[in-house]
Amino acid sequence: MSDTYLKFANSFLGKQVAPKLGLPQPPVLKRYVPGQKAVDGAVLVGQAAGGRLAGAIAATLKSADAQVWTAEGPLRDAAGEADLAPKIYAADTAGDQRFQALVFDATGIAHPDELQALHAFFKPVARKLRPSGRLIVLGTPPESLTAGARVSQRALEGFTRSAGKELGKGATSNLVYVAEGAEDQIESTLRFFLSPKSAFVSGQVVRIGVGSSKASAAKVDWEKPLAGKVALVTGASRGIGEAIAETLARDGAHVVGLDIEPLADDLKTVTDRIGGSAITLDVTAEDAPKQLAEQLKKEHGGVDIVVHNAGITRDKRLANMKPEVWDQVIAVNLIAPDRITYALLQGKVLNTGGRVIGVASIAGIAGNNGQTNYATSKAGVIGLVDAFADDIAKAGGTINAVAPGFIETQMTAAIPLGIREAGRRLSSLGQGGLPVDVAETIAWYASAGSGAVQGNVVRVCGQSLIGA
Ligand SMILES: NC(=O)c1ccc[n+]([C@@H]2O[C@H](COP(=O)([O-])OP(=O)(O)OC[C@H]3O[C@@H](n4cnc5c(N)ncnc54)[C@H](O)[C@@H]3O)[C@@H](O)[C@H]2O)c1
Numbered sequence: 073m074s075d076t077y078l079k080f081a082n083s084f085l086g087k088q089v090a091p092k093l094g095l096p097q098p099p100v101l102k103r104y105v106p107g108q109k110a111v112d113g114a115v116l117v118g119q120a121a122g123g124r125l126a127g128a129i130a131a132t133l134k135s136a137d138a139q140v141w142t143a144e145g146p147l148r149d150a151a152g153e154a155d156l157a158p159k160i161y162a163a164d165t166a167g168d169q170r171f172q173a174l175v176f177d178a179t180g181i182a183h184p185d186e187l188q189a190l191h192a193f194f195k196p197v198a199r200k201l202r203p204s205g206r207l208i209v210l211g212t213p214p215e216s217l218t219a220g221a222r223v224s225q226r227a228l229e230g231f232t233r234s235a236g237k238e239l240g241k242g243a244t245s246n247l248v249y250v251a252e253g254a255e256d257q258i259e260s261t262l263r264f265f266l267s268p269k270s271a272f273v274s275g276q277v278v279r280i281g282v283g284s285s286k287a288s289a290a291k292v293d294w295e296k297p298l299a300g301k302v303a304l305v306t307g308a309s310r311g312i313g314e315a316i317a318e319t320l321a322r323d324g325a326h327v328v329g330l331d332i333e334p335l336a337d338d339l340k341t342v343t344d345r346i347g348g349s350a351i352t353l354d355v356t357a358e359d360a361p362k363q364l365a366e367q368l369k370k371e372h373g374g375v376d377i378v379v380h381n382a383g384i385t386r387d388k389r390l391a392n393m394k395p396e397v398w399d400q401v402i403a404v405n406l407i408a409p410d411r412i413t414y415a416l417l418q419g420k421v422l423n424t425g426g427r428v429i430g431v432a433s434i435a436g437i438a439g440n441n442g443q444t445n446y447a448t449s450k451a452g453v454i455g456l457v458d459a460f461a462d463d464i465a466k467a468g469g470t471i472n473a474v475a476p477g478f479i480e481t482q483m484t485a486a487i488p489l490g491i492r493e494a495g496r497r498l499s500s501l502g503q504g505g506l507p508v509d510v511a512e513t514i515a516w517y518a519s520a521g522s523g524a525v526q527g528n529v530v531r532v533c534g535q536s537l538i539g540a
Contacts, residue, residue, distance in 0.1 A: 074480065075098075075480060075496060075503055075504060077096075077098075077493070077496075078098050078100070078496075078503050081095070081096065081097050081098055082098075082099075082100050096497050096502050097502070098496075098497070098501065098502035098503040099203060099204070099240075099241050099242035099501075099502070100242070101204055101242045101268075101271040101272065101501065101503075102203070102204035102242070102268045102271060103268050103269075103271050103506075103508065103509075104267060104268040104269045104271075104512065105268075106295075106322060107295075108267075108268070109136065109137060109138075110136040110138070110263045110266055110267045110294070111133075111136055111138045111172055111173055111206075111263075111266040111267060112172060113139070113170075113171065113172025113173070113202060113205075114138075114139045114140075114141055114169065114170070114171050114172060115133055115138045115139065115140050115141065115171065115172060115173040115174075115175060115266070116141045116142065116143065116171045116173070116174050116175070116197060116200075117129055117130075117133070117140060117141070117142050117175045117176075117177075118142065118143055118144070118174075118175070118176045118177070118189075118193040119144075119176070119177040119180065120176075120177065120178050120179070120180040120181045120186060120189035120190075121180050121186075121189070122179075122180030122182065123177035123178070123179045123180035124177075124179050124180070124252070124255060125177040125179055125210050125250060125255060125258070126177055127255070128250075128255045128256060128258050128259075129175060129177060129210070129258070129262065131259070132258060132259045132262045132263065135259065135294075136263060136266070136294075138266075141169075141171070143193065143196075169200065170200055170201070170202045171197065171200050171201055171202065171205060172201075172202050172205055172206065172266075173201075173205060173206040173207070173208065173266050174193075174194060174197055174200075174201060174205070174206070174207050174208070175206075175208045175210070175262075175266075176190065176193050176194070176208070176209050176210070177210050178190065178209050178210060178211045178225075178228055179210060179211055179212045179225075179250070181211075181221075181224045181225065181228075182220055182221040182224060183220040183221070183224060184220060184223060184224050184227065186224060187224055187227055187231075190209070190228075190231050194207070194235070198238075198239075201239060201241075201243050202241075202243075203241040203242050203243070204241070204242040204243060204244075204268065204271065205239070205241075205242075205243040205244075206243065206244055206245075206246075206265060206266055206270075207232070207235050207236075207239065207243065207244070207245040207246070208245075208246055208247075208248065208262070208265050208266065209228055209231065209232050209245075209246075209247045209248070210247075210248050210249075210250055210258070211225045211228045211247060211248070211249050211250070212225050212249060212250065212251070212252060213225070213249040213250075213251055213279055214226040214249075216251060216252065225249070228247050229247060229277055231247075232245045232246060232247040232275070232277070233245070233275045233535075236274045236275040236500050236535045237275075237500050237535065239500075242271070242501060244265075244270060244271075244273060244274035244275075244501075244535075245274055245275065246265050246270070246273065246274065246275070246276045246277070246278065247276070247277045247278070248261055248262070248265065248278045248279075248280060249277065249278065249279045249280065250280045250281060251279070251280060251281035251524075253281065254280050254281025254524050257280055257281055257523070257524035258280060259292070259521055260292065260297070260516060260519045260520075260521030260522045260525070261278060261280055261516070261522065261525060263294065263521075264512075264513075264516040265278075269512040269513075269515070269516065270512065270513070270516075271505075271509055271512075272501065272505035272506070272509035272532055272533070272534050273509070273513060273530060273531075273532055274500055274501060274534060274535040275500065275531075275535035276530050276531060278525070278528055278530060279525075279526075279527065279528055280524050280525055281524040281526075292519065292520045292521040293324075293520075294521075296323060296324035297323050297324065297515075297518075297519040297520045297521060298320055298323040298324040298325035298376075298377070298515070298518060298519065298520065299323075299324035299325075300324070301324070301325045301326070301376040301377055301518075301520075302325065302326050302328060302368070302372045302373075302374070302375050302376050302377070302423075303317075303320045303325040303326070303327050303328065303375070303376065303377035303378075303379065303518065304327075304328045304330065304364075304368065304375050304377065304378045304379065305317045305320065305327055305328070305329050305330065305379045305381055306330045306331075306355055306379065306380055306381050306382035306408075306412075307330070307331055307381045307382030307383065308327070308329030308330060308331055308339060308342055308343070308381070309329065309331040309335040309338040309339035309341075309342055310335070310338060310342075310481075310482065311481040311482055311483065311507055312381060312431070312476065312479060312481060312507040312510050312511065313329070313331075313379075313381040313382065314342050314507065315506075315507030315508045315510065315511040316379055316381055316507075316510070316511040316514050316515075317329050317342055317343070317346060317348065318342075318345075318346055318508075318511070319508060319511035319512060319514070319515045320377065320379075320511075320514070320515060320518060321346035321347065321348060323515050323518075323519070325376075325377060325518070326347070326348060326349070326372070327343065327346055327348035327349075328343075328348060328349045328350075328351060328368065328372065328375070329342055329343045329348055329349070329350050329351070330350075330351045330352075330353055330355070330364075330382070331350075331352065331353075331382070332352070332353070332354050333352050333354070336350070336352045339352065349371070349372075351364070351367060355382050355404060355408035355409075355412065356403045356404055356407070356408050360408065360411070360412065361411045361412045361414070361415030361416075362415060364412060364415070364416075365415045365416055365419045365421045368416070368421050369419070369421050374420075374421050374422065374423040375416065375421055375422060375423065375426065376422075376423050376425070376426050376427065377426065377427045377429070377518045378412070378413065378416060378422065378426070378427070378428045378429065379429045379431070379514055379518075380408070380409035380412070380413070380428075380429065380430050380431060380453070381431045382404060382408070383404060383405045383431060383433075383449075384400065384401060384404045384405065385401070385443065385446050385483060386400055386401050386445060386446075387442040387443055387446065388442060388445075389441070389442055389444075390444045393444065393445065397445065398444075398445045401445040401446055401448075401449050402445065402448065402449050402452075404449075405446070405449035405450060405452075405453065406448075406449040406450075406452040406453060406456075409430060409453065409456060410452075410456055413428055413456065413460055413471075416428075417460070417463060417464065417467065422464075422467060422469060424467060424468045424469070425468045425469055425523065426464070426467065426468075426469035426470075427469060427470055427471075427472075427517060427518045427522075428460065428464060428469065428470070428471040428472075429471070429472055429473065429474070429514050429517050429518065430453040430454070430456055430457060430471070430472075430473035430474075431453065431473065431474055431476065431510070432450045432451070432453040432454050432473045432474065432475040432476075432529060433446070433447075433450040433475055433476060434475050434476070434477045434531055434533050434536060434538055435447040435450055436448075436449070436450025436451040436452075436453060436454055436475060437451070437454075437475055437529075437531070438538045440538075450475070453473055454473055454475070454529050456471070456473075457471050457472060457473050457527055457528075457529060458527070461526065461527050465526060470517070470522065470523065470524075470525060470526045470527075471526070471527070472517045472525060472526065472527065472528045472529070472530070473528070473529045473530075474510055474513050474514060474517075474529075474530055474531075474532050475529055475530070475531045475532070475533070476505065476510045476531075476532045476533065477495075477499065477504075477505065477531060477532065477533020477534060477536040477538070478492075478495035478496055478499070478504040478505065478533070478534075478536065479504060479505045479506065479507060479509070479510060479532070480504045480505070480506055480507070481507060484504065495536075495538075498536065498537045498538065499533060499534040499535055499536040499537060500534060500535035501534035501535065502534070503534060504534075505532055505533070505534055509532050510532045513530055513532050
């Protein structure tokens with residue numbers, strides 16, 4: 073399914089006509105191309121006094137070979153001067169300098185008065201961000217703090233979410249809360265949010281290092297962060313599942329794709345293309361968890377990454393919904409991931425350091441007319457993240473979920489035109505996402521560098537107004 077209006081708005085004719093008629097002008101988002109640098113362009117870094125992340129930010133930007141600028145001279149943090157020799161940016165003299173990313177360490181803000189530092193850093197450069205640029209604020213999880221620090225760190229959410237609505241031109245704005253002690257765990261997350269891999273993720277709040285196992289000290293190969301890993305992807309024959317399978321394979325994983333019998337040929341086409349394996353199975357079958365656990369153990373020695381992508385919709389208003397329609401949706405979307413996760417964990421089929429990733433939906437956050445069954449199941453997927461977090465962390469792993477918004481697939485192609493257009497345009501990025509946008513977010517969770525990314529539900533929705 074493609075967005076015809078997006079193509080028109082970006083054509084020569086569309087660029088003349090759309091502004092004159094006051095029509096939406098959704099930008100073409102820059103997306104990742106293999107081999108591309110994590111951040112392609114200048115990065116301006118700032119820090120509120122007393123911050124603790126300058127060293128970690130500097131290390132990531134250095135490893136990503138980024139061109140770094142600061143507004144105040146060398147970066148310093150509690151540990152001393154960060155290992156970075158940036159170019160110095162002075163708003164009044166730097167003329168036409170444009171930035172691919174603006175990164176601000178707000179961890180030092182301990183009182184609402186000090187929130188002024190956000191204004192002081194971002195205001196002079198708010199118009200200096202390039203199309204598809206990135207605004208990233210780093211803070212401390214408010215729940216770990218008290219009094220003024222807790223209030224101020226919580227306040228960062230309002231700033232980043234509003235900035236996301238103002239930036240335009242495909243730029244995104246996100247907030248990353250880094251727990252104290254998890255400073256050395258930020259690289260995979262910072263790389264993800266800086267890069268075009270996060271093209272459709274905006275207005276999100278992510279937590280690193282809360283109750284999690286840490287990434288191994290071993291150096292991550294950022295081109296192949298999943299090398300040597302086995303990844304199970306359910307519903308892999310088409311749509312978002314196909315993109316997840318391709319993306320995890322691109323990152324080095326051996327992908328075991330799963331789908332139902334009628335789609336066996338399509339599934340095999342996908343898994344053959346990416347050098348993976350195929351399993352034909354209905355995830356709701358009584359013995360599916362057992363069968364899957366046995367097969368993964370026997371043929372692959374276990375599994376490192378489990379992506380519960382298989383899902384269905386059977387929309388009806390509650391008053392018209394037959395009980396079997398309710399049951400089908402709950403069975404596929406919620407009961408199956410619950411049972412399979414439990415079986416893989418109990419049977420020790422999920423390898424140490426494993427990653428379990430749920431696919432929820434913004435319908436599970438905001439609710440949706442005609443989707444009481446679907447929204448219940450998807451809110452339940454968010455519940456699975458909470459329910460399994462402790463046990464999976466004990467096994468050295470993580471569990472997180474994505475909540476896609478409007479993604480261009482067969483599922484959304486079936487939506488009536490008016491509602492489909494609203495789903496696309498009523499968002500900060502003014503368009504639907506692509507399956508690869510969900511897949512890239514999942515690949516970030518799965519990455520060898522994301523061992524401290526635990527318990528998150530990130531919406532991949534272009535900052536949709538629904539469920540904001
Ligand atoms: N497309 C969107 O905009 C969107 C938005 C939010 C969430 N999601 C979620 O993303 C996931 C993928 O959606 P999609 O749009 O690619 O849908 P899709 O219908 O194109 O693909 C779903 C896949 O799951 C498989 N599947 C269904 N029931 C199964 C079963 N019992 N056992 C094994 N496999 C089964 C299907 O055969 C299919 O291959 C779903 O969980 C969906 O709820 C999609």
